[in-house]
Amino acid sequence: MSDCLVSENHELKDIVDKVMKGERLSRQDAIRLYKSDDLLTVGRLAEYARARAAGAGKEKHVYYIHNMHLNPTNFCVETCRFCSYANPVEREKAYTWSVDRVLQEAGRGAALGINEIHMVGGLNPACDLNYYEEVLQAIKADYPQIHMKAFTAVEIEYLANLEGLSYEEVLQRLIKAGLGSMPGGGAEIFDEEVRERMAVKKTPAPVYLEIHGIAHKLGLKSNATMLTGISETVENKVDHMLLLREQQDKSGGFQCFIPLKCYYEGTDIEPEVHEPTAQDLLKDVAVSRLVLDNFPHIKAYWIQLGVELAQLALSFGADDMDGTIGEEKITHAAGAKTPLQLAKERMEELISSSGYQPVERDTIYNIKAVSSTAPKAVPPLQERLAVIV
Ligand code: SF4
Structure with missing residues (x-):
């Protein structure tokens, strides 16, 4: 496969060989991949790695979940520059839901048959540990079938x-109150x-990694994210990934990596x-x-990338399109123009029309159903890429 992927004198030939042999890539390898102009080769290599990681019979699987987002409060004591929650206009509109209101919102999702609630919010002294214990207990009492993925590090x-x-x-x-897993935000x-430039005072890397490590030790699965478009360099991104890889070697509970991009509305960036x-x-x-x-797993988060780019990202190593979402507030508060939600049928159509097999999963990647919608034939990657970039 290596031979047909690139020629002997291709600038990435040694990296291609490493990937084919299943060898771990170095910091320098990763920087070279980022700096290469041959996007097509980088994409094909990632597609190869994705199919190999998926395992026999699952090479074309792309996962999604039927879920909803719940944000019990958008008030936050922090003032990260890239976050619309922190701007004065949003602060004026800030809300804090009662436990009953959160339960009512969860009920809307439950009526649609969701499997997961993704619950995150601002840092709000009115929402203390007791409040969140009550929220979790109330939702789990009424809807025990719903998995609660909640609380960033x-x-x-x-x-x-x-x-x-x-x-x-x-x-x-x-966990005792009903927490099932953790998202990767923050x-x-x-x-x-970069954090200093962006006024990020919360949760430096050692704390983020420590908290996820403890969660893994306690039996929780979690995800990890990386935010781009905030003045970071390629080297910053690679170092970010390497710290996550090191933590995963130690604690092993990360399921999915989610690259995110900044939305700027309401910020001064x-x-x-x-x-x-x-x-x-x-x-x-x-x-x-x-x-x-x-x-x-690597996620193509359609809410952020937009639907077309998320579809293309499936041929660049992503194997997860996230979820049907319900109503997303955080990215839309910062100006995202993507739809607020996608029906299951539409999600499956987007995946199959990208050439992949839609698979509905639960939060911890147990397969709930392999869709009857089969992958459709798609034009070569080069042609699809030319339409978007
Ligand atoms: S990014 Fe998080 S911590 Fe920072 S202001 Fe926004 S909600 Fe608060």
């Missing part, structure tokens, strides 16, 4: 500081200089200076698939 750190408890004590109490970019191109976003997906050799 940032929220766990905040609750621990608010209550004077350890991260482990907070997680143990939330990692942003681990590099301290200049998109014309920092906004990633479509090529940049496809590289994030492809390079993460190749570097994070111990992460089973």
Whole structure:
């Protein structure tokens, strides 16, 4: 396969050989992949790695989940520059739902047959550990079938500081109340200089990684993210991935890596200076698939990428389209123009028309149903790429 993928004198030939042999890529390899102009080869290599990681019979599987997002509060004591939650206009509109209101919203999702609630919110002193225990208990009492994926490492750190408890004590109490797994948000970019420029005071890399490590030790699965478009360099992105890979070697509970991009509405960041191109976003997906050799899944988060680019990202190493979502608030507060939700049928159509097999999963990647909608024939990657980039 190596021979047919690139010629002997191709600039990436040694990296291609490493991937074919299943060897781990170095920091320098990852930087070269990012800096290569041959996007097509990087994509094909990631596609190869994706199919190999999927295992026999699942090479074309692309996963999605029937879920909803719940954001019980959009008030946040932090002031990260890239976050619309922190701007004065959003602050004026800030809401904090009662436990009953959260339960009512969950009921709307339950009526649609969702399997998962993805619940995250701002850092709000009114939403303390007791409040979240009550929320989890109330939802699990009424809808025991729904998996609660909730609380970023940032929220766990905040609750621990608010209550004077350890991260482990907070997680143990939330697990007892019904927490099923953790999302990956809040990692942003681990590099301290970028974080300083972006006024990110919360959860530095060692804390983020420690909290996920504790969660894994307690039996929770979790995800990990990386935010781009906030003045980071290629080297910052690679170092971010390497720290995650190292943590995964130790604790093993990450399921999925999710590259995210900044949306700028309501922030003072200049998109014309920092906004990633479509090529940049496809590289994030492809390079993460190749570097994070111990992460089973890479997500094409359609809410952020937009539907067309998310479809193309499936041929760049992603094997998950996230979920039907219900109503997404965070990215849309910052100007995302993607739809607020996608019906299951539409999600399956998007996956199959990209040449892949739609598979409905639960939160921890048990297969719920392999769709009867088979993968459709698609034009060669080069042609599909030319339409978008
Ligand atoms: S990114 Fe998170 S911590 Fe920062 S202001 Fe927004 S909600 Fe708060």
